[in-house]
Amino acid sequence: MFEVLFAHILQKVSLTDEEQETVRTYFTPKNLRKRQYLLQEGDTCKYLSFVAKGLLRSYNVDEKGDEHMNLFAWEGWWTSDMHSFFTGEKAVINIDAIEDAELLLITAEAFEEMTLKVPKMDRYFRILFQNSLFTKERRLISSVTHTAEEKYISLMESNPALVQRVPQNLIASYLGLAPETLSRIKKNIAHRK
Amino acid sequence: MFEVLFAHILQKVSLTDEEQETVRTYFTPKNLRKRQYLLQEGDTCKYLSFVAKGLLRSYNVDEKGDEHMNLFAWEGWWTSDMHSFFTGEKAVINIDAIEDAELLLITAEAFEEMTLKVPKMDRYFRILFQNSLFTKERRLISSVTHTAEEKYISLMESNPALVQRVPQNLIASYLGLAPETLSRIKKNIAHRK
DNA sequence: AACGGCTCTTGATCTAAATCAACAAATACA
DNA sequence: TGTATTTGTTGATTTAGATCAAGAGCCGTT
Numbered sequence: 001m002f003e004v005l006f007a008h009i010l011q012k013v014s015l016t017d018e019e020q021e022t023v024r025t026y027f028t029p030k031n032l033r034k035r036q037y038l039l040q041e042g043d044t045c046k047y048l049s050f051v052a053k054g055l056l057r058s059y060n061v062d063e064k065g066d067e068h069m070n071l072f073a074w075e076g077w078w079t080s081d082m083h084s085f086f087t088g089e090k091a092v093i094n095i096d097a098i099e100d101a102e103l104l105l106i107t108a109e110a111f112e113e114m115t116l117k118v119p120k121m122d123r124y125f126r127i128l129f130q131n132s133l134f135t136k137e138r139r140l141i142s143s144v145t146h147t148a149e150e151k152y153i154s155l156m157e158s159n160p161a162l163v164q165r166v167p168q169n170l171i172a173s174y175l176g177l178a179p180e181t182l183s184r185i186k187k188n189i190a191h192r193k
Numbered sequence: 194m195f196e197v198l199f200a201h202i203l204q205k206v207s208l209t210d211e212e213q214e215t216v217r218t219y220f221t222p223k224n225l226r227k228r229q230y231l232l233q234e235g236d237t238c239k240y241l242s243f244v245a246k247g248l249l250r251s252y253n254v255d256e257k258g259d260e261h262m263n264l265f266a267w268e269g270w271w272t273s274d275m276h277s278f279f280t281g282e283k284a285v286i287n288i289d290a291i292e293d294a295e296l297l298l299i300t301a302e303a304f305e306e307m308t309l310k311v312p313k314m315d316r317y318f319r320i321l322f323q324n325s326l327f328t329k330e331r332r333l334i335s336s337v338t339h340t341a342e343e344k345y346i347s348l349m350e351s352n353p354a355l356v357q358r359v360p361q362n363l364i365a366s367y368l369g370l371a372p373e374t375l376s377r378i379k380k381n382i383a384h385r386k
Numbered sequence: 387a388a389c390g391g392c393t394c395t396t397g398a399t400c401t402a403a404a405t406c407a408a409c410a411a412a413t414a415c416a
Numbered sequence: 417t418g419t420a421t422t423t424g425t426t427g428a429t430t431t432a433g434a435t436c437a438a439g440a441g442c443c444g445t446t
Contacts, residue, residue, distance in 0.1 A: 062338045070334065082327040092334070115316065122316040123308065129322035134275040136329040141263065141285070143336050144369040145255045148433065169393065176337040178434055183395055341403065362423065371404055376425055 001029055004052040005104055008076050012127045013120045022118055026110040032056070032097040038079075039095040045084035047105040051077050054101025057170065060093045069174035072098070072166060078128065098166065143176060149185050151175045194222055197245040198297055201269050205320045206313045215311055219303040225249070225290040231272075232288040238277035240298040244270050247294025250363065253286045262367035265291070265359060271321065291359065336369060342378050344368045 002024055032038055039045050051073045058070045058079055070093060073079040084091040085108055115122045142151055152175060156163050163171060172182035195217055225231060231249060232238050244266045251263045251272055263286060266272040277284040278301055308315045335344055345368060349356050356364060365375035
């Protein structure tokens with residue numbers, strides 16, 4: 001469990017054994033079964049969660065009751081409602097498990113204390129957030145400049161594993177498309193070859 | 194110039210006088226005239242830029258030649274093509290000045306050295322990136338769940354100063370709308386009152 | 387093995403917003 | 417002060433993708 005965590009941290013910063021020991025103490029392990037919630041809209045997001053195993057989804061629900069996917073998190077990803085976690089306000093998103101998962105959780109207070117004790121964790125998260133930032137930047141660009149088909153093709157190119165692992169209706173939602181639209185797009189692409 | 198920078202940094206982390214002196218040495222001031230480019234698509238983004246005064250825009254251009262706004266940066270904001278800056282790959286966005294601007298620039302090498310010398314700057318950028326991350330998160334949600342009118346109203350509520358300061362056609366582009374559509378939305382809203 | 391529920395597909399119809407076109411206001415600039 | 421360029425408005429038309437509806441395949445569960 002912690003091996004997965006440290007494997008990921010050590011890719012970005014180096015930590016001494018003592019630092020690793022310190023970091024370790026701030027996390028709590030948790031298992032989540034398929035379909036179980038980690039966070040529900042309206043609650044406060046108490047934890048930043050590292051996925052050691054399995055697959056989670058984070059999504060929000062509009063007034064009509066339709067779900068919109070935000071992101072998928074599997075081995076090596078972090079997930080939470082960032083805004084709620086850091087400010088204590090109510091979460092606007094839901095997080096649940098698509099596959100049984102093993103997680104490592106950290107609270108906001110523990111996070112604060114950990115970064116002060118081990119400043120390299122500030123660096124780790126700086127790099128992590130910076131990376132997610134430009135992924136989100138590109139996704140935002142893609143959401144306005146690309147057609148439905150271009151979005152799908154570009155996702156397949158940039159993240160084929162995701163398209164394979166996640167049900168098609170969730171992929172459609174992630175791209176901001178109706179499931180019927182994605183189905184038709186796939187047909188068209190297959191047809192053209 | 195540097196006062197603006199340190200005012201912003203000190204809101205998030207505390208720096209000793211020596212640390213401030215050190216940080217200062219890594220930046221180069223630059224002035225930009227209205228309509229002048231800071232970065233053009235295809236070039237490598239050499240600098241992360243802090244806006245001390247004025248107003249910049251970052252946007253990209255699709256195959257049809259249409260511009261799509263990514264973000265506006267004024268006093269106290271940072272701007273760059275994050276991906277290009279940190280990886281050295283070609284930039285996919287353009288950045289230019291909407292109003293004459295005063296900037297502080299830092300290169301990727303200087304950035305790396307600065308964060309190693311003054312680890313609190315890792316913390317500063319961790320917090321900064323974390324904040325932008327959830328702004329982008331919300332914007333991405335809004336871009337799929339909201340109608341054109343809802344997007345405009347929510348921008349007016351969350352950032353009225355922006356709507357006031359920036360020409361309407363750029364606001365439209367920022368929201369992913371045709372300028373005509375925004376014009377009609379404003380008419381409808383005014384009409385209903 | 388068969389039942390109920392998910393997930394995906396296909397067709398018909400609808401709609402929000404884009405596009406095209408022309409003109410009007412506002413700013414800049416000489 | 418007058419001309420040019422940019423920015424914004426209004427109307428007519430088109431279109432990409434959503435929505436509605438119905439059926440087909442595909443499991444996990446008892």
